[in-house]
Amino acid sequence: MRPSLMEPNLLEQPDFLVEDLGPNRHPSPLKISGEFYSAADRRVLFNNTVGPGEDIRDRELLSFGAAGPHKQIHFDSSKINVGIVTCGGLCPGINDVVRSVTYSCLDGYGVKTVYGFRFGYAGLTYRFNQEAIRLTSSNIDNIHEQGGSILGSSRGDQSIEDIVDTLVKFNISILFVIGGDGTQRGSMEIAREIKRRKIDIAVVGIPKTIDNDISFIHKTFGFDTAVGEARKAIDAAHIEAKGARNGIGLVKLMGRHSGFIAAHATLASGNVNICLIPEVPLDIDQLYRKIMKRLSKKNHLVIVVAEGAGQNYLCADAEEQYDPSGNVRLKDIGLFLKQKIGDYLNREKIEHTLKYIDPSYMIRSTPANAIDSSFCLRMGNYAVHAGMAGKTNSLIGYWNQNFCLVPIKLALSRRKTVDVHSSLWQSIMEITE
Numbered sequence: 001m002r003p004s005l006m007e008p009n010l011l012e013q014p015d016f017l018v019e020d021l022g023p024n025r026h027p028s029p030l031k032i033s034g035e036f037y038s039a040a041d042r043r044v045l046f047n048n049t050v051g052p053g054e055d056i057r058d059r060e061l062l063s064f065g066a067a068g069p070h071k072q073i074h075f076d077s078s079k080i081n082v083g084i085v086t087c088g089g090l091c092p093g094i095n096d097v098v099r100s101v102t103y104s105c106l107d108g109y110g111v112k113t114v115y116g117f118r119f120g121y122a123g124l125t126y127r128f129n130q131e132a133i134r135l136t137s138s139n140i141d142n143i144h145e146q147g148g149s150i151l152g153s154s155r156g157d158q159s160i161e162d163i164v165d166t167l168v169k170f171n172i173s174i175l176f177v178i179g180g181d182g183t184q185r186g187s188m189e190i191a192r193e194i195k196r197r198k199i200d201i202a203v204v205g206i207p208k209t210i211d212n213d214i215s216f217i218h219k220t221f222g223f224d225t226a227v228g229e230a231r232k233a234i235d236a237a238h239i240e241a242k243g244a245r246n247g248i249g250l251v252k253l254m255g256r257h258s259g260f261i262a263a264h265a266t267l268a269s270g271n272v273n274i275c276l277i278p279e280v281p282l283d284i285d286q287l288y289r290k291i292m293k294r295l296s297k298k299n300h301l302v303i304v305v306a307e308g309a310g311q312n313y314l315c316a317d318a319e320e321q322y323d324p325s326g327n328v329r330l331k332d333i334g335l336f337l338k339q340k341i342g343d344y345l346n347r348e349k350i351e352h353t354l355k356y357i358d359p360s361y362m363i364r365s366t367p368a369n370a371i372d373s374s375f376c377l378r379m380g381n382y383a384v385h386a387g388m389a390g391k392t393n394s395l396i397g398y399w400n401q402n403f404c405l406v407p408i409k410l411a412l413s414r415r416k417t418v419d420v421h422s423s424l425w426q427s428i429m430e431i432t433e
Contacts, residue, residue: 011062016046018065018405019191021200021390024072028388029110032069040389042066044404064216064404067382067396074202074390077109080173082387084135086149087120087179087186091210092225093368093376094178095143095150100380101176101206102135108381109388115170120154120179121186124163132170144373147365155182160189167194167201174202174387180209181412184395188408191393202392204383205408210364213258215416216406217397221376223261225369226254230265233359234304238271241300244353248291248301248341252334252358255306258417262306266428273301275428276333278308279418287337288344290433295350303341307360309333334358378403 028037043063082105086094098116105111117123118131133139133151143150167175167190177187184205191203207214212223230253237249253262259277266272273294276282294301307330314331338356345352368376375398382403383396397406418425 011046013060013062015410016062016064016407018394018407019392021074021202021392024070024074024389026073026076028069028071028073029077030069030108034071037069037071040070042068044399044402046399048400064397064399064406065391067386067403067405069385070389073388075173075388077105077111077388080111081113081115081171082111082174082176083115083117083124083132083167083170083172084151084176085117085120085124085178086151086153086208087177087183088153088155088208089180089210090148090153090364091208091222092147092364092366093221093372094148094153094208095146096368096373096376097178097206097208097221097380097383098135098149098151099140099144100377101384102140103137104381104384106137109384115172116151117166119152120156121158121163121183122154122156123152124166125158126162126166127158130166130169144376145367147367157186160186160193163190164193164197164199164201168199172201174204174384176204176206176383176387178206178208180207181214181415183208184214184408185412188393188412191408194392202387202390204387204391205395206379206383207395207397207411210261211255211258212260213256213416214395214411215414216399216411217395217416218399219375221372221379222368223372224375225366225372226261226363227264227268228369229359229363229366230261231268233357233363234265234269234271234302237355237357238269238300238302240355241302244300246295246299246345246350246352248303248352248354250303250305250334250338250341250354250356252305252307252332252356252360254360254363256308256330257415259306259309260418262304262309263418263424263428266304266432267424269302270431271302272304273432274303275432276303276305276309277418278306278311279420280309281312282310284310284313284340288341291341291345292348294433295352303337305333305337307333310336 046062114135115132122128123131241247241249266275310333
């Protein structure tokens with residue numbers, strides 16, 4: 001038995017190898033220069049740094065498969081149908097990805113039909129009437145200017161057998177799945193059932209998580225937009241705090257288990273005095289001391305808290321509840337801190353004004369910014385290249401400034417979190433308080 005992927009030092013090259021459906025016998029219809037057909041021969045190094053005293057010659061050079069077009073592809077693209085599904089919570093850029101995949105399939109590869117399955121995996125089941133719309137150049141032309149998902153979304157488990165039956169019914173050769181870790185676990189099960197039935201269908205995931213918490217992927221789409229929008233909320237809180245004696249601006253941001261948005265928005269703003277993330281257990285008494293210290297020096301402060309922080313106070317005596325996707329329902333740390341901080345300062349007889357801002361759903365539903373739109377377009381293109389080449393049970397990743405192919409199993413083997421011993425967190429410690 002091979003060691004668990006949960007141990008970083010036990011990773012081996014086979015962990016980075018992506019499944020494929022078989023030989024590529026069909027010439028690619030893409031009209032591009034031959035020099036760009038390099039994906040089959042390139043690898044993207046996992047490690048690009050060397051530690052003190054370490055000899056790189058003694059290290060196994062782990063690498064991802066490079067994403068990109070292939071001269072020979074697995075499917076006769078003119079004769080196939082493809083499907084797209086979006087699952088989980090909303091995130092800036094979903095429509096951009098849907099548009100990119102659709103255009104790449106129709107205009108680049110001449111695919112026969114692109115189906116968009118409605119409302120997540122539920123739309124791929126008999127129970128919900130297998131809701132699908134035919135995506136065309138005309139009905140997806142301007143969708144990148146809108147937030148949300150034109151296909152809709154949902155959470156919750158569905159019958160894998162039912163989903164695969166639907167793929168067969170619609171004669172789908174490639175299923176593109178846009179979603180986070182729970183969604184991609186479903187993708188892995190779909191790919192497993194397809195393999196069990198010995199059907200020629202590729203499953204390609206495009207990771208969607210506003211929290212940027214999928215491992216072995218440097219950045220997911222929507223994250224840059226989320227940080228930019230979060231900064232606006234922080235700046236508003238800062239202005240409100242400065243407008244009153246002992247003014248406090250409290251901003252709650254996304255981040256169930258990983259505080260990347262809170263951390264990067266704190267750095268981007270430069271106006272945050274206390275940043276609370278799930279990776280650092282909350283000590284409420286220490287928080288009170290920091291607040292008092294700041295108010296004694298300046299008569300205002302800004303606190304940023306990720307939604308998953310402080311759950312040790314909120315869930316200690318409560319039975320855990322779960323949403324349809326199996327995620328623990330978090331208690332509201334923002335309202336908890338608003339009440340606790342207010343009560344504490346009242347007991348200390350400190351006059352204050354506290355303004356609480358929760359921009360979460362405004363951020364999730366906003367259109368992608370320019371950087372994310374560009375990123376989404378490229379991710380969609382690379383996903384189509386991978387699917388056409390018969391790559392399956394894999395995600396389109398971004399690592400060391402290169403788009404690459406990441407096995408879903410590897411990406412889900414652990415959760416990416418903020419390293420509190422990293423230069424990122426050190427920078428936050430330097431600019432806060």
